[in-house]
Amino acid sequence: MRLDGTVALVTGASSGIGAAASVSLARQGAAVAVVARRRERLDELAARIRGDGGDVLVIEADITQEAQAVEAVERTASELGRIDTLVNNAGVMLLGPAAGAPMTEWQRMVEINVLGLLYCAHAALPYLLKAAGAGPRHVADMVNVSSVAGRVPRSGSSVYNLTKHGVGAFSEALRQEVGQKHVRISLVEPGAVETELAGHNRPEVLETIRARFGGIERMQPEDIADAITYIVTRPRHVAVNELLIRPTEQE
Ligand code: NDP
Numbered sequence: 448m449r450l451d452g453t454v455a456l457v458t459g460a461s462s463g464i465g466a467a468a469s470v471s472l473a474r475q476g477a478a479v480a481v482v483a484r485r486r487e488r489l490d491e492l493a494a495r496i497r498g499d500g501g502d503v504l505v506i507e508a509d510i511t512q513e514a515q516a517v518e519a520v521e522r523t524a525s526e527l528g529r530i531d532t533l534v535n536n537a538g539v540m541l542l543g544p545a546a547g548a549p550m551t552e553w554q555r556m557v558e559i560n561v562l563g564l565l566y567c568a569h570a571a572l573p574y575l576l577k578a579a580g581a582g583p584r585h586v587a588d589m590v591n592v593s594s595v596a597g598r599v600p601r602s603g604s605s606v607y608n609l610t611k612h613g614v615g616a617f618s619e620a621l622r623q624e625v626g627q628k629h630v631r632i633s634l635v636e637p638g639a640v641e642t643e644l645a646g647h648n649r650p651e652v653l654e655t656i657r658a659r660f661g662g663i664e665r666m667q668p669e670d671i672a673d674a675i676t677y678i679v680t681r682p683r684h685v686a687v688n689e690l691l692i693r694p695t696e697q698e
Contacts, residue, residue, distance in 0.1 A: 448680050451476035452583040454527040455679075456520065458510055458567055459537030461488035463642030464592060464675075467668035468534055471676045473501030477532065480504040480523035502527075510537055511558040516566035520574070530574035531584065532679050535564045535614075536592040540644050542604045543652040553606045560610035564591065565617075572625070579629040586629045586683040590675050591618045595638045595693060603655065611636075622688060631686040633678045638693030639665040663696040 455472045459465035461483035473479045473496045481489050481496075481503060489505045496503040504526055508515040524530050538560045541552040568589060575587035596604055597611030615634055622632035639660045645653060671692065678687045 448584060448682060449476045453477045453531035454523065454529050455532035455534065456480040456482060456523045456530055456571065457534040457536060458482045460492060461485040463644060464640060464668045464671045465536040466492050467672035468536065468675045470496060471672040473503060474499060475676060475680060478502035478527045480506055480527060482506045482508050482519045483537065484509050510563035510567055513566045516563060517570045520567060520570035524574050529578055530571055531578040532588045533567060533571040533575060534590045534675060535567055537563055538592065539647055540607050541648055542607060542656065543649065544603060545605045556606050556610050561613050564614060575630045576628055584683065586631060588631045588633065588679045590633045590635060590678055593634050593636045595636055595691065597636050598691060626686065629683065633687050634689045635671065635674055636691040637666065637671050638697045640668060640671055641665045642668055663694055666694050
């Protein structure tokens with residue numbers, strides 16, 4: 448199924464997986480609201496999508512602020528007319544041993560990976576339910592981007608594990624609630640993807656990450672965008688609940 452006539456909102460669209468997913472969904476015909484804090488990056492992305500013939504709405508927002516997350520959803524619905532697809536992708540990964548870790552890093556992960564996602568999910572659900580009842584496809588999608596870290600806890604990523612396991616649990620419970628109303632809730636769990644994500648870590652942690660993944664061919668954001676696009680283009684009776692995607696060489 449193509450996405451012509453539908454509207455998608457992608458959080459964390461200013462780089463990495465979110466930017467690639469926005470391009471991919473727009474190519475399938477969706478009008479895409481691109482949400483993040485870095486306005487210039489969003490404007491560049493919007494120019495690229497428009498250059499492809501796509502329809503895009505730039506929304507500068509910090510989704511850890513509930514009012515901004517809600518406004519991003521409301522603007523998408525009012526300016527683009529509806530919401531058929533929500534891609535909850537914005538996130539941070541701050542790794543390292545728990546003992547002595549800066550509390551601010553834990554707070555940032557909970558605020559973005561959990562609370563930011565919840566603010567967007569809560570605000571968008573009524574629109575997704577409406578789109579599933581009366582949209583061009585009579586089905587709507589929420590795609591939550593978790594991680595291999597949402598399946599497999601590892602020493603050195605305890606709080607990231609906590610946030611992504613939470614995303615997985617929330618997604619499965621919500622799936623059971625809204626599936627019969629034709630809102631599909633899907634979970635995407637990537638392994639190592641070449642993006643800006645690791646770059647927010649402290650230098651000593653970055654070294655550990657480089658040592659672990661430096662020798663393998665990581666995935667590209669487009670690989671995960673493909674998975675997201677696959678999920679939301681399934682026929683109405685098919686729900687892809689979960690996709691775990693690792694680079695071939697990743698343990
Ligand atoms: P990037 O760092 O490239 O992208 C993260 C995005 O999140 C950016 O667009 C950033 O935009 C946005 N973001 C961060 N904080 C906020 C905020 N407060 N409000 C709005 N947007 C915010 O990393 P990835 O593309 O790799 O990450 C995307 C998702 O994929 C994350 O959830 C991550 O956990 C997950 N993931 C990534 C993996 C990888 O190896 N790269 C592996 C497994 C999962 P801005 O700074 O402009 O606000």
